[in-house]
Amino acid sequence: MSGKDVLSTLWNATDRLTPQARGQAKIVVNSVAAPFLGSINGAGSAGQVSITFDDGPEPTVTPQLLELLRERGVKLTFFVLLTQCRRYPELLQAIVADGHEIALHGVDHRRITELPYGLAVDYLAGAKRELEELTGQRIDLYRPPFGSQSLSSWSAVRKAGMQVVAWSCDGADWVDRDVDSVVTDSMARLSSGGILLLHERLEPDPKRDAPKTSFDRVDMTFRLLDQVSAKGWTPTTVGNMVAESGARRTMWFRP
Numbered sequence: 001m002s003g004k005d006v007l008s009t010l011w012n013a014t015d016r017l018t019p020q021a022r023g024q025a026k027i028v029v030n031s032v033a034a035p036f037l038g039s040i041n042g043a044g045s046a047g048q049v050s051i052t053f054d055d056g057p058e059p060t061v062t063p064q065l066l067e068l069l070r071e072r073g074v075k076l077t078f079f080v081l082l083t084q085c086r087r088y089p090e091l092l093q094a095i096v097a098d099g100h101e102i103a104l105h106g107v108d109h110r111r112i113t114e115l116p117y118g119l120a121v122d123y124l125a126g127a128k129r130e131l132e133e134l135t136g137q138r139i140d141l142y143r144p145p146f147g148s149q150s151l152s153s154w155s156a157v158r159k160a161g162m163q164v165v166a167w168s169c170d171g172a173d174w175v176d177r178d179v180d181s182v183v184t185d186s187m188a189r190l191s192s193g194g195i196l197l198l199h200e201r202l203e204p205d206p207k208r209d210a211p212k213t214s215f216d217r218v219d220m221t222f223r224l225l226d227q228v229s230a231k232g233w234t235p236t237t238v239g240n241m242v243a244e245s246g247a248r249r250t251m252w253f254r255p
């Protein structure tokens with residue numbers, strides 16, 4: 001068993017402890033290892049939050065979303081899929097032209113935990129290169145589909161020249177419900193310096209039925225931006241928030 005496997009096994013073994021002991025064990029391991037092996041899940045920022053969108057671009061959402069963000073003068077982070085970028089290159093260019101941050105979510109939505117280390121490095125490095133060619137920008141942030149991550153896949157992301165971005169607040173916009181409940185739940189759990197996970201669209205999961213939602217994702221963003229400014233927070237990109245006030249990191253491993 002490699003050192004990485006041992007660490008991974010130890011981490012997963014904490015799931016067998018009582019909830020209280022597990023919480024304490026994870027806090028200890030996290031405080032020691034997160035600076036070295038952690039994934040970004042926020043920044044030390046007072047007064048900023050990052051709202052992030054995965055799985056796009058998407059023709060029924062991206063143009064209206066960009067229009068809203070232009071009106072509000074807000075720049076956010078888009079974790080795009082290359083399959084969608086190849087299908088809708090004009091949408092990717094529109095996001096770039098508006099000055100938002102482009103980050104990688106994958107060529108497609110596969111779990112990179114299922115790839116051996118060497119193949120994962122090749123896959124990620126190739127995707128980074130393609131996205132850099134398409135955008136003319138340096139791509140250095142990556143979010144794993146489903147948040148699936150092992151120490152091996154985390155190392156592959158670093159080897160490919162990127163950092164992993166997780167989230168501090170899952171907007172759970174993959175559950176079909178009304179916009180108000182998405183917004184209320186998100187705001188209850190989002191805090192200053194936090195990263196909110198949302199989606200432009202939902203890529204079907206080959207292992208499960210594709211989640212389907214019917215609420216308006218632009219309206220969701222509109223209302224969230226209102227609530228964020230009511231709190232006195234400024235929405236910004238992950239890269240900007242981290243550059244201004246330093247990354248918060250957490251040990252993030254899940255199947």
Ligand SMILES: [Zn+2]
Nearest residue numbers: 054055145146
């Ligand atoms: Zn995704």
